[in-house]
Amino acid sequence: MLEQFEAQYMELHWHYNQILWNHYFNEGHDDLNQIDEKIYQLVSHFKDKIKNKNRKSLIANLIIAKNLVEKDKDVSRLRNKLDEWNNYNQSIPSHLSINEKKEIIAKRMRQDVLHLMELRNRKSIDMGYKSYPDLIMTHDELDLQKVICLLKKYLDANLSYTKELIKKYNFCLDTWFQDLNKLKTNISYQPYELTKRFIQSLGFQSFRVNIDVKPSKILGMASNLGENDIRINLNAIHSLSDVSTLFHELGHALYYYYIEEKGLYQVLPPSLDEVTAVIVETIAPIVLLHEEEMNKIEDIRTLEHTRIAISALFEFELWNNPQHAEALYKQYYEQLGIPVKTPSIWAIDSFRSIDPVYIHHYVLGATLGDEIKGFFIKHYQHDYKLYGKWLVKNIFQKGRKMRIPELLSRFNL
Numbered sequence: 100m101l102e103q104f105e106a107q108y109m110e111l112h113w114h115y116n117q118i119l120w121n122h123y124f125n126e127g128h129d130d131l132n133q134i135d136e137k138i139y140q141l142v143s144h145f146k147d148k149i150k151n152k153n154r155k156s157l158i159a160n161l162i163i164a165k166n167l168v169e170k171d172k173d174v175s176r177l178r179n180k181l182d183e184w185n186n187y188n189q190s191i192p193s194h195l196s197i198n199e200k201k202e203i204i205a206k207r208m209r210q211d212v213l214h215l216m217e218l219r220n221r222k223s224i225d226m227g228y229k230s231y232p233d234l235i236m237t238h239d240e241l242d243l244q245k246v247i248c249l250l251k252k253y254l255d256a257n258l259s260y261t262k263e264l265i266k267k268y269n270f271c272l273d274t275w276f277q278d279l280n281k282l283k284t285n286i287s288y289q290p291y292e293l294t295k296r297f298i299q300s301l302g303f304q305s306f307r308v309n310i311d312v313k314p315s316k317i318l319g320m321a322s323n324l325g326e327n328d329i330r331i332n333l334n335a336i337h338s339l340s341d342v343s344t345l346f347h348e349l350g351h352a353l354y355y356y357y358i359e360e361k362g363l364y365q366v367l368p369p370s371l372d373e374v375t376a377v378i379v380e381t382i383a384p385i386v387l388l389h390e391e392e393m394n395k396i397e398d399i400r401t402l403e404h405t406r407i408a409i410s411a412l413f414e415f416e417l418w419n420n421p422q423h424a425e426a427l428y429k430q431y432y433e434q435l436g437i438p439v440k441t442p443s444i445w446a447i448d449s450f451r452s453i454d455p456v457y458i459h460h461y462v463l464g465a466t467l468g469d470e471i472k473g474f475f476i477k478h479y480q481h482d483y484k485l486y487g488k489w490l491v492k493n494i495f496q497k498g499r500k501m502r503i504p505e506l507l508s509r510f511n512l
């Protein structure tokens with residue numbers, strides 16, 4: 100039974116990744132609802148049929164449970180509707196500023212985002228979970244209270260320095276991502292050259308990835324479209340923040356390439372996939388950049404991960420109190436020391452609808468990344484090939500056979 104499910108699910112998994120890639124980068128017009136429906140049919144068929152007798156069968160049942168909610172017809176249709184801004188941006192006066200336009204779109208999305216949260220929550224509760232966040236945490240093999248504790252710890256350690264940076268560079272929430280480019284460099288970086296140097300330094304000579312540098316609304320994305328078809332799409336590098344994005348996407352791609360395990364072990368939960376990408380993103384600057392650039396990238400990452408820790412804590416509270424979204428948004432984000440002028444903007448954030456209960460992984464990755472970086476410097480100094488070997492042996496090659504708590508407890512987290 101497990102083997103049947105695994106074979107059929109993997110076929111759909113690769114197919115889904117291909118359709119999603121075409122949807123974002125090749126203007127593909129495949130219907131996402133259709134592939135979602137196929138996945139739903141498959142997981143419905145195998146519900147309660149696979150006995151939990153080993154790690155792979157446990158993973159199969161976690162995948163089945165998550166997809167029974169996520170690929171449910173009502174959930175998937177609303178999610179895919181929210182993923183397409185054209186459903187919300189019609190007849191907006193063209194003379195308005197980008198932020199004014201965003202505010203209008205957010206207000207139009209609000210009802211759908213709340214409805215989607217309610218649907219996900221209700222369906223998770225029907226299946227015996229406490230809530231949708233409980234379903235996702237169970238799927239990702241994380242403990243919600245522990246995650247909240249790590250987020251708060253990160254915030255305690257970094258908030259006051261982040262506020263200094265916000266003042267120094269005059270950051271606003273409305274222009275946050277443009278403001279990150281204020282941490283500048285005079286060096287011009289080429290993505291292919293950086294990738295080549297990184298791969299060589301860490302001893303990853305056999306690594307193969309297809310990198311496309313072209314503009315898209317997504318800053319960067321890596322995906323595995325099938326056995327040995329690993330791709331990265333990036334915007335051109337104009338800033339240190341873009342350099343960090345390249346390192347991040349390389350982290351995903353390296354992980355996909357070096358997984359030795361097959362089948363369901365290749366279907367990575369975000370708790371492994373995203374965390375690992377951030378670990379690589381943390382380590383790459385010490386291998387590739389001069390001290391000044393390295394420090395600036397560290398500052399960019401601190402700004403980002405502090406904002407993200409706030410975003411994640413806001414979200415966990417939002418699941419308890421969805422009707423108070425605007426007041427909560429203001430309360431949480433004003434911790435950054437900058438006024439929140441348009442709290443309605445919360446609804447436009449794709450981490451509230453397309454990838455909910457997800458964003459905390461970046462902070463877990465930053466926390467683990469710092470620990471692993473310290474461990475590398477202490478034990479391997481500048482012998483970067485040993486960094487590469489450690490990553491392959493302790494993370495990449497195991498795929499989902501490894502549980503994230505194993506990695507966290509190894510570093511006393």
Ligand SMILES: [Zn+2]
Nearest residue numbers: 347351373376
């Ligand atoms: Zn990522």
